[in-house]
Amino acid sequence: LENYVINGNRTLNGEVTISGAKNSAVAIIAGALAVDGECVLENIPAVGDVSTILQIFEKIGVAVYHLSDYNYCLDARYITSSTAPQELYRKNRASYYILGALLGRFGYAKVGVPGGCDFGFGSSGRPMDYHFKGFEALGAKVTTSGGWITVESNGRLKGARMYLDFPSVGATINIMLAAIHAEGLTIIENAGMEPHIVDLANFLNSMGADISGAGTNTIRIRGVEKLHGGTYTILPDQIEAGTYIAAVAGTGGDVIVKNVIPRHLMCFTTKFEEIGVTIENLENDVRVKRDPMIRLRHTNVKTAPYPGFPTDMQPQMATLLALAEGRSIVTEDIWDNRFEYVKQLQNMGANITINNRIAVIEGVRKLSGAPVAASDLRAGAALVIAGLCADGVTIVDDILKIERGYENIVAKLQNLGADIQRKTSTIAKKAIKTGANAA
Numbered sequence: 001l002e003n004y005v006i007n008g009n010r011t012l013n014g015e016v017t018i019s020g021a022k023n024s025a026v027a028i029i030a031g032a033l034a035v036d037g038e039c040v041l042e043n044i045p046a047v048g049d050v051s052t053i054l055q056i057f058e059k060i061g062v063a064v065y066h067l068s069d070y071n072y073c074l075d076a077r078y079i080t081s082s083t084a085p086q087e088l089y090r091k092n093r094a095s096y097y098i099l100g101a102l103l104g105r106f107g108y109a110k111v112g113v114p115g116g117c118d119f120g121f122g123s124s125g126r127p128m129d130y131h132f133k134g135f136e137a138l139g140a141k142v143t144t145s146g147g148w149i150t151v152e153s154n155g156r157l158k159g160a161r162m163y164l165d166f167p168s169v170g171a172t173i174n175i176m177l178a179a180i181h182a183e184g185l186t187i188i189e190n191a192g193m194e195p196h197i198v199d200l201a202n203f204l205n206s207m208g209a210d211i212s213g214a215g216t217n218t219i220r221i222r223g224v225e226k227l228h229g230g231t232y233t234i235l236p237d238q239i240e241a242g243t244y245i246a247a248v249a250g251t252g253g254d255v256i257v258k259n260v261i262p263r264h265l266m267c268f269t270t271k272f273e274e275i276g277v278t279i280e281n282l283e284n285d286v287r288v289k290r291d292p293m294i295r296l297r298h299t300n301v302k303t304a305p306y307p308g309f310p311t312d313m314q315p316q317m318a319t320l321l322a323l324a325e326g327r328s329i330v331t332e333d334i335w336d337n338r339f340e341y342v343k344q345l346q347n348m349g350a351n352i353t354i355n356n357r358i359a360v361i362e363g364v365r366k367l368s369g370a371p372v373a374a375s376d377l378r379a380g381a382a383l384v385i386a387g388l389c390a391d392g393v394t395i396v397d398d399i400l401k402i403e404r405g406y407e408n409i410v411a412k413l414q415n416l417g418a419d420i421q422r423k424t425s426t427i428a429k430k431a432i433k434t435g436a437n438a439a
C-alpha cells in the first residue's frame, strides 16, 4: 500500500515546471484515432490516465511508438478490433472519446462504460446523455447493454445543429470528434469553452479538419473526408499549475511556476490575489509569492464552466480557505458531490459545514497532520496541500488516484523544499482498516 508521508509546515521556494495538460492529452490521443496517418504528439504528460488510454490503444491495434520522454507517435491506420477489455475502459473517463473518434471515421464504435472520479454518481456512473443526444443528432444509433456502449451509423454521419443543455466538456469534445467526418456543417451551441477544447480543435485542424469558433460558445465544424498525419504539441496543464500555485499560497514562499499560459490561469489566480497571494504573470511562467507570517483572507467562490472558477480547483481552494481568516463560502455548481474530501480535512482540524453543494468554511489558524485518503484526483491534491501546511505528519492514502493526473508530484514538491515521500506505510493501512479515515 503506497502512501505519501508529508512533514508539514515548510515554505516552498524555487521553480516547478508544469507538464502537458492531462485533459487535453486524453482528448487529443483519442483524436489520433480519427486520423488516417501518423500523429506525433509532443508534451504528453506521464500520468496514469494517459497510460490507460494507450493500453486500450494497444489492444485495439493502434501502433503506439514511445519516441522519447513526452513524445509519442500514434498510427491508427490499421486498427484491428474496436474493443478492449471492459476493465480498461473503467479505469478512466476519457476512454469514451474513443466513441466519437471511431464513429466519425468508421461509422461504428464500441467501448466499455467509462469510469473516472465518482462525484456521487456511484454505480450508475457519470451521465453521458448529452454525448448520446449529440451522436443521435448526427444520425447515429446508440445502444448500451452488458457494460458496453455501442454507436453506429448507416453510412456517413450528417452534420446537424445542436444546443447542449449544459456546456459539457466531454460532450463538446466527443461530438466534435464525430462531426469532423460528418457530411456538411455541424454547429454546437452552448459548447464548452475550456482551453483543452481549443487545444483539441487546434490539433484536429492541424491534421486537416475544418473547425472554427472553439473557445467561444458556438463551434462550427465542416466535415472533411479524411484527416492526415502531422505533429502537435499539447498545452501546459492549467490545473496542475493551479495546484502548485495553491500549494505555495498555503505554505508561503516564492516559486516560479514554469511553462504555463498565464491567461488560462486567470480564472483562479485573480481569486488567489483576492485572498492575499502575490501573482506576477510573466510570458510563459507565473511567479507566486506569499508571506507565511500573514494570514490568508476569506472569500466566496462558486465553480462554473470556463472562464469561471474551475471545479477542478475547488478542493485546493477550499483547503486554503480552511486556513484563511474569517468565514468563506464555496459553492460547487458543476458536480453534485465534490466535497468528499471535507471529512478528511475535518480530521485535520478544519471547520467546514456542508449543505448540499455549499461549504461554509470558518478558517482555523492551523491544521494538524493525520492519516487521510484521497477520494478522487483533485481531492487528493488538496489533501497533499493540507499536509504541506499542517503541523506534524500527514499520510495520504489512495495516491494512485492522484497519480492518474499529476506527473511526479513527489519529486516536483521535494524540489521546492517540501518534506514529502512516497512510502509503504502500515500506519495508513491501520487507519483504513478501522475505517477511521476512509473516504
Ligand code: EPU
Pocket: 023, 026, 093, 094, 117, 126, 127, 128, 129, 130, 131, 132, 166, 167, 168, 169, 170, 171, 311, 312, 334, 335, 336, 377, 378, 405
Ligand atoms: N453532464 C450530464 N450529461 C452529460 C455530460 C455531463 O448531465 O452527458 C453533467 C455532469 O454530470 C456535470 C456537468 O454536466 O454535472 C459537467 O460535466 P462535463 O461533461 O463538463 O465534465 P466531464 O467532461 O465529464 C471534464 C473533466 C473533469 C472536469 C469537468 C468539468 C476530463 C477528462 N474531465 O469532465 O476533470 O471536472 O470536465 O470541468 O476532461 C479532473 O481532471 O479531475 C476532472 C474530474
